[in-house]
Amino acid sequence: MCTGRIDPQFVLKAFEKGADGVLILGCHPGDCHYREGNYNALRRFHLLKKMLDQFGIEDGRFRLDWVSASEAEKFVGVINDMVKKVKALGPLKPAPPLPLSKKKGRGDIQAEAHG
Ligand code: FES
Numbered sequence: 001m002c003t004g005r006i007d008p009q010f011v012l013k014a015f016e017k018g019a020d021g022v023l024i025l026g027c028h029p030g031d032c033h034y035r036e037g038n039y040n041a042l043r044r045f046h047l048l049k050k051m052l053d054q055f056g057i058e059d060g061r062f063r064l065d066w067v068s069a070s071e072a073e074k075f076v077g078v079i080n081d082m083v084k085k086v087k088a089l090g091p092l093k094p095a096p097p098l099p100l101s102k103k104k105g106r107g108d109i110q111a112e113a114h115g
Pocket residue numbers: 001002003004026027031032033034035037038
């Protein structure tokens with residue numbers, strides 16, 4: 001499949017289900033069969049990375065890289081590097097519950113946002 005098909009929810013779901021890391025590998029820029037799938041994936045990746053950072057998910061747990069079918073050595077290298085980084089980070093710690101997860105009225109949320 002094309003990296004352009006990757007919905008950010010797939011990544012969030014993987015972390016939610018207990019993945020310690022998520023690695024997305026796609027065709028090199030300019031080589032996407034669907035022309036712009038990997039460019040779309042790259043844009044989503046940067047947005048998602050910022051969001052994951054807000055959730056406290058460390059930088060090394062989410063990676064996007066380009067590897068063609070003829071680059072076996074690079075493929076192995078990227079996988080080994082990702083595994084090494086995720087092992088060094090250890091298991092993903094569950095995030096503390098968000099304060100908004102409690103049932104509150106709209107006014108309560110606005111009051112908290114403004115101090
Ligand atoms: S076919 Fe789109 S990234 Fe490979």
